[in-house]
Every structure is written in C-alpha cells, then in structure tokens.
Amino acid sequence: MRLAGKTAIVTGAGSGFGAGIARRFAAEGARVMVGDINEAAAEAIAAEIGGIACAVDVGDGPSVAQMAAQARTAFGDVPDILVNNAGVTHLPAFMEDVSEADFDRVLRVNAKSVYLTARAIVPGMKSRRSGAILNIASTAGVSPRPRLNWYNASKGWMITATRAMAVELAPFGVRVNALNPVAGETPLLKSFMGEDTPEIRARFLSTIPLGRFSTPEDMGNAALFLCSDEASMVTGVAMEVDGGRCI
Template sequence: MRLSQTRAVITGAGSGYGAAIAQRFAAQGARVACIDLQLPAAQAVAQQLQAAGCDAMAVQCDVARSDSVQAMTEQIAQAWGGFSVLVNNAGVSQRPARLGKTPEAEIDHLLAVNLKSLHHMAVHALPLMRQCKPACVINIASVTGLRPRPGMTWYNASKAAVISVTQSMAAELAPEGIRVNAIAPTAAHTPMLQAMFGDRLQEGIDRVLATIPLGRLCQGADVAAAALYLASADAEFVTGIVLPVDGGRLVA
C-alpha cells in the first residue's frame, strides 16, 4: 500500500493510460478521482474500483476550459478538502499530416487540451495541493516530445511543451515542497492510436513497432508503474525529470 493516505486526481481516467493509472493507484490504497470529458467513461472506471472495495469517484471536466477545471476542483474540494497527487494525463493527438496540412482549429484544440490545461490546473488545482504537502504533479508527455516523428509536428510540439512546463514548474514549486515530473511513453494500443491512424491502424502500428527495440507497444501497466513510483515516497527526492517508458525507442 504505497499510496495509503493519498488523494489522487487523474485526468483522462476514463480510458487508456489514465484508467490504468487510476486502477494502480487505487490498488495501492489511494483515494482516486477519475476526471474525464466523457462522464460515463470516468464513472465506469470509478464503479469498477468501488466494486473492488476502493475509494473512487468520477467527475466530468473539460481540461481545456478554465471554468470547467474550476468547477471540477470545487467539487473535489467539497468532497475531500484537498489532494496531494495530480496526474495531468488527458490528451488528444492529431491526424498524421504533412506540414501546413493540419487545420488551424485542430492545432488550437490540441494545444488547449495538451498544454493550456496545465495552466488551468496550476490556477485551480495547486491551491488545493498546497494544503496537502508534500505533493506532486505528474504530467503525461510523450516520447515524441523528445524524439519527434514526421507528420505529427503539432502533437510532438505540444508534448515538448509539456516537458518544458514540467521542468519550469519543478524549479518554481520545489521550494514549496511540490514535486513535478513527466512521463514520456511510447505508443500504446489505446483509442488514441485508433483516432490517429483511422483505417490505417495496423500499418501505423507496424511502423511504430519497428522503432521499439524491446519489440512491443507500451501498455497501460507500464505507464501506471512509472506513475506509481513518481507519486510514491520512493521518489521524494526526484523532481523535474522526464521518465521515458518507451521500450528503448530513444536509443534506437
């Protein structure tokens, strides 16, 4: 029970990596708030955790909107008073496209969800975390923010920005006793991959697999294990890092 006495807020917890993180944290004794744009998806994860005897709740939120993040944090404040772990996991990808071919509205949405959400969380979530120190923030970036692929420029850039924000936040918040780290996973077979590659999913997966030395895609459990380490007391002296969970993609 490495997270007993821990209250954790996880965005994008209705699917993929976020659901896996919520499940792992809850199994380690954390009280978990599953946040998602899609309330039924977040509720399904929370109900599954409750059925297993864990303390979980679901809250609807659009992390791209300040007013929605404010309403979500007010709901958490009412239920819990504060929390010590925030996982900024909610994210969207772009459709693969050559430079100049991505619609501007798609870029705006991508940056609002993947990047501006961190600002909204800093405004509305940090005050609640300051009441529960030591605290930590974990931002889910991507290995593409460190090693970009062609055709994904704006997604890559959004994740490079997540890494930069992580490092800046870590430097600024360390004196307050709040750690901030990022995880940089490689591709997993989540709904996001389906949305990215559409009807060319298998072709996309094969292309990605060829670049991963350990020979498989990433799984939710891989990212959840990394998040558990960063959230736990084992990482109490770790801040400002970017932890690749990439099967060796960075050294290929």
C-alpha cells in the same frame, strides 16, 4: 499500499493510460477522482475502483475549477496527487495542412490544461507544502515523428512546463515530473498511425526496440513510483516509458 491515505485526481482516466493509472493508484490505497470529458466512461472506471467520477473539460477554466472544488469537497483538501493525463492529437499530416481548429484543440487539451489545473490546485498544494504533480507527455516531445508536428510540439511544451514547474514549486515541497510513453493500445493509437493495419503496426513497432506498444499497466507502474514517497527526491524528471524508442 504505497499510496495509503493519499488522494489523487487523474484526468482523461475514463480509458487508456489514465484508466491504468487510476486503477494502480486505487490498488495501492489511494482515493481517486476519475476525471474525463466522457462522463459515462469516468463513472464506469470510478465504480470499478471505488473512486469518484467527475465530468471535466480540461481545456475549459470553469470546468477545471469545478473539478478542483468537487475534489476539495470529497477529499477535505486539495489532492495529494494530480495527474494531467488527458490528451488529444491530430491525424498525421504535413504541418501546413493541419487545420487551425485541430491545432487549437491540440494545444487547448495538451498544454492549456496544465496551466488550468495548476491555477486551480497548485495554490492549495503550496499552502499545505506538499504534493505531487505528474504530466503525461510523450516520446513525441523528445524524438518527434514526421507529420505529427503540432502534437510533437505540444508534448515538448509539456516537458518544458514540467521542468519549469518543478523548479518553481520545489521550495514549497511540491514535486513535478512527467512520463514520456511511446504509443500504446489506447483510443489515440489509430490517430497516431493514421489507420490501423497489420502493415502499419509492424512498421510502427519496428521503431521500438523492445518490440511492443506500451500498456496502461506500464504507465500505472511508472506513475505509482513517481507519485509515491519512494520518489521523494525526484522532481523535474521526464521519464521515458518507451521500450527504448528514444535511444
């Protein structure tokens, strides 16, 4: 029960890594708000873990503000933990062939969302002088894959944002870290690969020394450590959970 008495918001928690993190947090005693643009998915995970569902578009300021207000009402304060997990990608393509609409969508969800949640939640954490923020970045921000260029860039942005936030918020007792997962069995996997065939999977897995994709459980375990008091001296870290992909 390493998060007993703690409250948390996890965005993009209706499936994939976010659902794994929400489940792990709840199992360790946290009260979790499950945020997702898919309201039915959020409600399903919230019902499973005894949490609170919240329909949210993380790239929209009023929607994020509403989520923060709902959390304050439910928890009685800003959350102890914020996990910026919601993310999207574009299909593999040469950089000049990615549409402007796809570029805008990737930056809106992967980058702007971190600014919006910070604007809505950081002031309360600073006032309370405690909090933990976890940004789910990617190995793509460290070791970019060809033809995922603007997705790579958005995750590199998130890693730099994490470090900048950590330095600025440290005097207020707020820690900010990131996780860099390798591709996993989530709804985004097919988009990363372009198409899902045994041959493409084998080629993809050949770049991961441990020889498997990451799982929601892997992410939940790593997120639990970084957001728990066990990591009270850890801030500004972008931890790779990648089976050796970035070596």
